[in-house]
Amino acid sequence: MYFPFLASRPPSLANSSAKMSSILGRCFSLLAIYLAMTQVCLGSPNSVEKVQLDFYYESLCPYCADFITKELPIIFDNGLIDIVNLRLIPWGNARISTSNSFDCQHGSTECLFNSVEACAIAAWPNPKDHFPFITCVENQVSKGEYNQWETCFKKLGLDPNPVTSCYKSQSGKKLQKNYAALTDALQPHHEYVPWVVVAGEPLRQDNNNFISYICKAYEGDPPSACQEASLASIFKEKIAHVFCPVSRG
Numbered sequence: 001m002y003f004p005f006l007a008s009r010p011p012s013l014a015n016s017s018a019k020m021s022s023i024l025g026r027c028f029s030l031l032a033i034y035l036a037m038t039q040v041c042l043g044s045p046n047s048v049e050k051v052q053l054d055f056y057y058e059s060l061c062p063y064c065a066d067f068i069t070k071e072l073p074i075i076f077d078n079g080l081i082d083i084v085n086l087r088l089i090p091w092g093n094a095r096i097s098t099s100n101s102f103d104c105q106h107g108s109t110e111c112l113f114n115s116v117e118a119c120a121i122a123a124w125p126n127p128k129d130h131f132p133f134i135t136c137v138e139n140q141v142s143k144g145e146y147n148q149w150e151t152c153f154k155k156l157g158l159d160p161n162p163v164t165s166c167y168k169s170q171s172g173k174k175l176q177k178n179y180a181a182l183t184d185a186l187q188p189h190h191e192y193v194p195w196v197v198v199a200g201e202p203l204r205q206d207n208n209n210f211i212s213y214i215c216k217a218y219e220g221d222p223p224s225a226c227q228e229a230s231l232a233s234i235f236k237e238k239i240a241h242v243f244c245p246v247s248r249g
Contacts, residue, residue, distance in 0.1 A: 048220030050085040053210070056183055056195040058092025059113035060106035061244035064194045065142040067207065069135055074211065076131065078225040083218050086127040088134065090117040091179040092193040093246050102176060105244060111176075112167070113141060116149070118175040119166035124158075132156055192243035 055072065057064035075081045091114060094104040104110040117134050124130040136152035153160040166172050183190065188202065196203045196210050199217040203210055215226035 048083075048218070050083050051199055051214050051217045052087070052197075053084050053214065054087045054089060054197040056089045056092065056186070056190055056197070057193050058094060058105060058110055058244065059090060059117055059138070060104075060110040060141060061092060061193050062142060063243050064092070065138040067194045067196075068138045069142070071208070071210070072131070073135065075214070075225075076128070079223060080211065080214060080225045081127065083220065083223055084214060086131070088117070088121060088127075088131075089179050089182055090114045090121075091176065091183045093244060094176075094180065096177070096180055102173075105247060109146060113137065113149070114179075115167040115172040115176055116163060118179060119163045119172050122166060122171075122175055123162035133158060190246065192245040194243065 053075075055067070057068070059065075072086075075084055075086070092105065094102055094111065094114065097103050102111045102114075104114065117137060120130045120133050120137075124133070133152055133156055136155060137149045140146070140149045140152065150160065152158075153163075166175070186195075186197075186202075190202075191204075194207060196207045198210060198213040201213065203213060206213075211225075215222060218226070
């Protein structure tokens with residue numbers, strides 16, 4: 001049976017429905033824009049800045065090698081590296097002479113390894129890539145096995161060409177001058193190496209508590225590495241540190 005009154009809606013009702021749909025669509029669009037702008041202004045958990053961790057060192061200082069091979073790996077193992085912007089500065093107590101050559105505290109061999117490690121950082125900018133190589137090299141040189149450092153390329157499956165071509169050229173020297181400038185610009189000036197700076201604060205002889213400083217400086221939700229331990233357990237007793245002092249001569 002045919003019912004004419006069901007065949008179509010009155011034009012006025014159809015128009016009203018279309019207008020309502022249009023208005024609702026615009027409202028939802030405006031709401032989405034508002035929520036997006038609010039998130040940008042207030043920030044999101046993923047927008048929290050990483051904590052800056054700067055490590056000033058020289059390659060043949062045994063105390064620097066200890067920190068690189070025993071302390072810094074902790075933040076890679078416990079996941080803190082995800083909230084840290086780690087920057088290694090391989091220059092230490094070296095100087096640029098009047099003849100524009102480098103004078104390193106532990107001799108020309110140290111200048112070589114400073115350059116090698118600077119080139120590794122340039123070749124693989126992500127700390128997760130260059131830190132294992134630098135750790136491997138520091139393990140070798142700390143044992144006096146200076147001629148074995150190149151085995152680290154094979155051990156880690158890395159192409160040696162970017163590093164070797166760098167440290168054997170002017171590129172390596174340019175990188176070293178950049179690190180010299182960064183070190184000279186320190187305020188306050190470093191007094192020895194290793195020199196650890198967290199969020200702009202030099203830790204001086206409290207280096208062994210660098211993880212605690214990272215956790216305190218982070219403004220986001222504390223990661224599990226910070227949550228799993230109380231401040232009392234994170235904070236280690238201050239101990240007497242050994243270091244390579246700046247030469248005043």
